[in-house]
Amino acid sequence: MQIYEELKARGLIAQVTDEEEIRELVNNGKATFYIGFDPTADSLHVGHFMALCLMKRLQMAGNRPIALIGGGTGYIGDPSGRTDMRSMMTPETIQHNCDCFKKQMERFIEFGEGKALMLNNADWLLKLNYIDLLREVGACFSVNNMLRAECYKQRMERGLSFLEFNYMIMQAYDFYHMFQTVGCNMQFGGDDQWSNMLAGTELIRRKLSKDAYAMTITLLMNSEGKKMGKTASGAVWLDPNKTSPYDFYQYWRNVGDADVLKCIRMLTFLPLEQIDEMDTWQGSQLNTAKEILAFELTKLVHGEEEAAKAQEAARALFGGGGDSANMPCTKLCRADFTAEGEIDILTLLVKCGLAASKGEARRLVQQGGVSVCGQKVADIEAKFSCKDCCGEGAVIKKGKKVYHKAMLDEQ
Structure with missing residues (x-):
């Protein structure tokens, strides 16, 4: 099975401009393709994960990926999927985020001479002369057609700024520029980017x-x-400092029964023949499938050693044996405790990242969703001492599946 047919079999392809031409290019390793990543944070997240895996698959088949970092379009912000305008970022923040992206992408894509390219559209967009752009590119765009694009439709009622209205033109210009300078003949992106891609x-x-x-x-x-x-506390990040390998593992370990095989097919690099055999799995076998999914994806993002640690910790917590030393942990200092050496449950939950605010922590306790050291906490004014957090630390359980350790750092 060639790569295009494999992508179809894995359910990865949504829309194409010319299926026969695209099949010919990618199957013969003739595609120089790009995927854009706007630097809206200092880490990539699960929303970028499928794009990175696609780049890896296509590079393995002999095609050349271009990871385009939106250092220029980041000054504007993509209105796609948004009900409000994105926050404006400083040039320093944009550059910092771009640098962070490259480190994470190198786990998936091989950069170097004759291999993948990493480009930053700030290198050409920030040099554009406004009048020249209007004359060269503006005449090629119909405002009527642009307003029919899905990415703008949803913003019309609440207001679409002229700044964001230019985003489609900038993205189209990226493709046009790279087509001429580096031979980029194809663009891939999320299904919500279709209008912008057609513009290119x-x-x-x-x-x-x-x-x-x-x-x-x-x-x-x-x-x-x-x-x-996404989780209740926000995005699932690829940066281990923002989402720990254990939490990343647990996110995938906890996907729904109806979603696990689809995720294995779309996201892992397991052979399709092996995945096809799993299609008949039911009951407890689906838990095995979830472990496979979580391990494979954690291995891709954080490496096999971290994936093994996360799996051991998860099995220890959920009764399957293993090592609980790798449970997510927050280190508390003496300053986190009162003069009497105590910390209340609401502060503890917020410090450990198990609640975004004391209000949320209060609701968790009142709903009976919190245990500390095996004892359910029913009192929102419950307090714990420094001694409780010494040694192996205090194990906090949130709901049925989230475990976290609070330890006093004596240093």
Whole structure:
């Protein structure tokens, strides 16, 4: 099975501009393709994960990926999927985020001479002259067509700034620029980027009378139709300092029964033949499938050693044996305790990142969702001493599946 057919079999392809041409290019290793990543944070997250895996698969098949960091478009902000305008970032923040992205991408993509490229659209977008851009590119865009694009429709009622209205033109210009300078003949992106991607292929056709191609990747949705990759406390990050390997593992270990095999098919590099055999799995076998999914994805992002540690910790906590030393842990200092050497349960939950605020912590306790050292906490004014957090620390359980250790750091 060639790579295009494999992508289809894994359910990764949503829309294509010209299926026969795209199949020919990628199956023969002739695609120089790009995927864009806007630096809106200092870490990539699960929402980027499928794109990184796609780049890895296509590079393994002989194609050349371009990871385009949006150092220039980051000054504007993509309105796609947004009901409000993104926060404006400083040039220093944008550059810092770009640097963080590269380190994470290197786990998936091989950069170097003749291999993958990493480009930053700030290198050309920030040099553009406004009048020249209007004359060269502006005439190729119909405002009527742009307003029909899905990425703008949802913003019209609440207001679409002229700043954001330019985003599609900037993204199209990226494709046009790279088509001419590095031979980029294809763009891949999320299914919500289709309008912006078509704008790029159309600009190339109108300005250069040549063909370029676009393909969108299926968005990762759960069986309830919600985007995967978020928890109650926010995004699931690829940076271990923002989402620990254990928490990353647990996110995938806890996917729904209806979603686990789809995730294995779309996200892991396990052979399709092996995955096909899992299609008949039911009951307890689905828990095995979830362990496989969690281990494989944690290994991809954090390495095999961290994946093994996370798996051992999870098995220890949920009765399967293993080492609990790798449980997520927050180190408390003496200053976190009162003069009497105590810390209340609400402060403890917030300090450990188990609640975003004391209000949320209060609701958790009142709903009976918190235990400390095996004892359910019913009193929102319950206090714990320094001694409780010494030695092996105090194990906090939130709900049925979230465990966390609070330890006093004596240093």
